[in-house]
Amino acid sequence: MNNSAHPTSAATVGDVVALIEQAYPPELAESWDACGLVCGDPADTVRTVRVALDCTDAVADAAIADGADFLLVHHPPLLRRVTGVPVTHPKGRIIHRLIRAGVALYAAHTSADSARPGVNDRLAEILGVTPGAPLTPVPEGVDPLTATGIGRVGELDTPMTLRGFTARVADRLPATEWGVRAAGDPDQMIRRVAVASGSGDSFLGTVLGLDVDCFVTSDLRHHPVDEHLRAGGCAVVDTAHWASEFPWCAQAADLLGADPRLSASVIDLRTDPWTLHHSSTSAGKDRP
Ligand SMILES: [Zn+2]
Structure with missing residues (x-):
């Protein structure tokens, strides 16, 4: 045409x-x-x-x-x-x-997920992390900073504690009932960050070999995280799967809306399946 x-x-x-x-x-x-x-x-x-x-x-x-x-x-x-x-x-x-x-x-x-710009770039940018190399292998001769692939590794714009960074992730991603949780020393400083939008536990082994202070992803479970930390791995921040990926929708709508023949926008519905969250009370801390 x-x-x-x-x-x-x-x-x-x-x-x-x-x-x-x-x-x-x-x-x-x-x-x-x-x-x-x-x-x-x-x-x-x-x-x-x-x-x-x-x-x-x-x-x-x-x-x-x-x-x-x-x-x-x-x-x-x-x-x-x-x-x-x-x-x-x-x-x-x-x-x-x-x-x-x-x-x-x-x-x-x-x-x-792999494209540039794609889901992982959007996630990194929202969190104040430069969307650098992917977590997947970069072919020889390709600049890691422009290579496609899943995940991104980059620098945080302002070094801050894990406690502060976890609050930032919760503030900047779209709201969900259960918010954001983190594993690691709350007072350690976070400077370099790896992100993988959606379910990223398969990258815990990759992240272990990288010089990063924190890994942000979703759908994390007890054993993979516990073993990652005991192997000397970086802190991890676990978000709702929907929250780490939904920001991409605006990127895609902008892309299609740039065509003068199309009117494009995001359906602003939270499709995260979780509908309730309740923090444990201190009274429960003594119970096994
Ligand atoms: Zn997903």
């Missing part, structure tokens, strides 16, 4: 997919991933795009209520193998609803 000759002609689903894949190339995705068009006809017209992290029922309803033609999400709804999408299946129900309303659905998952 020649945009200069037809500046106001409508975009198609195929055009929007091309814009997304220019920014978040599918070849950057992990081999196990399922990035791409989930439903939609490449020939259909798109004027209104909505962006969300997860395609929940509430997100699909919001996209349809907004008159969206295209919904871009981060998490592939059909990542785990399915053999059908009947309406009686929770995922099939959403796919049917979108198809009936004429909404195309695309998932940019690890392609967007």
Whole structure:
């Protein structure tokens, strides 16, 4: 399509997919991933795009209520193998609803994690960390500061204690019920930070070999963190998975909204599944 000759002609689903894949190339995705068009006809017209992290029922309803033609999400709804999408299946129900309303659905998952700018750059920037080298191996001859890959390692703009940095992470990421927790000496100074958006415990071993003071990621568990710390590993900050990745949605909406044919915005719904959090009371501290 020649945009200069037809500046106001409508975009198609195929055009929007091309814009997304220019920014978040599918070849950057992990081999196990399922990035791409989930439903939609490449020939259909798109004027209104909505962006969300997860395609929940509430997100699909919001996209349809907004008159969206295209919904871009981060998490592939059909990542785990399915053999059908009947309406009686929770995922099939959403796919049917979108198809009936004429909404195309695309998932940019690890392609967007690895890309520059991508999910990890957004997370690093929000926390005041320079988005440097990825945590995944950098091919020989490639500048680590521009290399694509999952995770980022960089310098914190202002050195501060783990206590202060944990408060900053909680303040700067979108709010969730259970907030942010950290493991390590609360008074140690944090200068160099590694981040991995979403579930990053598989990078604990990588981070152990790096000169970093803190690792920010999500979905951390008792044993991996305990063993990491006892092996001399850096402090870790554990955020809600949704909170570490949701900020990417604005980046993606800006990217698509820059095309004059498209109106793009974020669906401002918190799709973090956790709805309650209660700190332990001091009275419980004596109990085993
Ligand atoms: Zn994720």
